[in-house]
Amino acid sequence: MRAWCLLAALPLAHALAALKTQKTASYEDTWQATWRSPKFWDAFAQSTPDLARPELERFRGLCTNLRERDNVGRLTRETNGQTIDEQYRFPGVSGGRRANGANLAGTPRMEWFDDGGLREAAAAACGELEAALSTEAPLAADHGEGFAEERKAGASAWNRMSWKGSQYLPLRSASNAWTETTKALRRHAVPAAHRFCGISRQAAGCRGKVHSDHHNFVLSTLTPLRGCTKATGIVLDGVETPLIDGDGGDPGATVLVDNTFDHQVYNDLTESAEDRYVLIVETWHPALTLYERRAMSDLFALRDLFGLLEHKRAPFGVSDAAAASLLESGGGVRLDDWRLL
Structure with a gap:
């Protein structure tokens, strides 16, 4: 039995009701x-019958860390x-790392970067940005004196980030407006990971927090679209x-970030x-094999699905209204609903 079958047995009415409350x-x-x-890990084991294969030994180590460690005092400075x-x-996968991931160009499993797939996606995003902003404007006044850190924004597809002046529009929460961008990412097999794949907006006169994202299995790509x-x-x-726009409305050069x-x-x-x-696209680190990437994609898709149906929480970057609409239409109960962009 597939994991989504197990989880779909959870009462959808309860999830829908919870999505409509604060x-x-x-x-x-x-x-x-x-x-x-335990229910989550049982479902994952049943949905991943090849979990015991030797090629997934490192992945099983990650699963052990997720299951047995907690979020208190867990950061290590290398x-x-x-x-x-x-x-x-x-x-x-942590040895020999550098903050500027440019040294990874030309290495195995980085063909998507070297072959220009991101540039095609960014070119499409430049064309789709104007239309998207006219129908889904960024949130107002998110960097004034009364700014409060918050991750959600009601029915808006834009999410406030945890520093003044920054917002994020996930492609999977606004996919109808970004069809050419998502097509280009898929066509070039860009290995988009589970968190950030969308549009980052930052207001003038604002700097984010100095921080690390702490996850050693992903990289970030930043491609300038407008105002850079x-x-x-x-x-x-x-x-x-610097992040600088290209000439004539074209996207600028991509910066690869560890x-x-x-x-x-x-x-x-x-x-x-x-x-x-x-355009920010978080990707799997090239140190992960194709077997490991597939398992990671399944793991985090199931996490999103489980959080929605069991804990009544829309996945990060998806508004409660969008998640409720998806469930009401009969969607949102398959892994593919959360695995894809």
């Missing part, structure tokens, strides 16, 4: 409850500058790297109030 649990609380749930969350440590100048960019392990290192995005424009927009 949430008190954070995403982190929901994820921790999922990792601690000698090379990485900060790793021990609960999310993927064994065996010499005053916009990202600080990687203390080194400023986000386990400290980094900070910035829009230091002062002469205008123009927002900057970047």
Whole structure:
């Protein structure tokens, strides 16, 4: 029996009702409850019959970390500058890392980067951005004096990030407006991971927090779309790297980031109030084999599905209204609903 069959037996009416009420649990609380749930791991074992194969030994190590560790005192600062969350440590993929992932170009399983698939997706995103902004404008006043950190934004597809002036529009929450972008990502087999695949917006005069994302199994790609100048960019392990638009409305050059290192995005424009927009695609690290990537995709898709049906929490980047609409239409109960962009 597939995992989605097991989970679909959970009362959908309860999930729908909960999606229409105000949430008190954070995403982190929901994820921790999922990792601690025997029901979740039973469902995953049944949906992944080849879990015992030798090629997935490292992946099983990650599963052990997720299941047995918690989110208290779990960060390790590596000698090379990485900060790793021990609960999310993927064994065996941390050696020889650099904050600027450009050194990975040309290595095995980076063909999608070298062959320009991201540039085609970004070119499509440039064309679709204008139409999307006219129908799904960014949230207002998110960097004023009364700013409060929050991850959700009601029915809006935009999500406030945890620093002033930054918002994020997930492609999977606004897929109807970004069909050419998502097609290009799939056509070039860009190995998009489970968290960030969408549009990052940052207001002028704002800098994000200096932080590490702590997960050693992913990289981030940042491709400038609009409003990106010499005053916009990202600080990687203390080194400023500009994000600059291309000529004639074309996307700019992609910056590859190992986000386990400290980094900070910035829009230091002062002469205008123009927002900057970047296509951000988080991808599996090339150290992960194809077997491991497939297992990771299944694991995090099931986490999203389990969180929705068992804990009544819409996946990160998906509004409660969108999740409720999906369930009401008969969708949202298959792994593929959450595995794909």
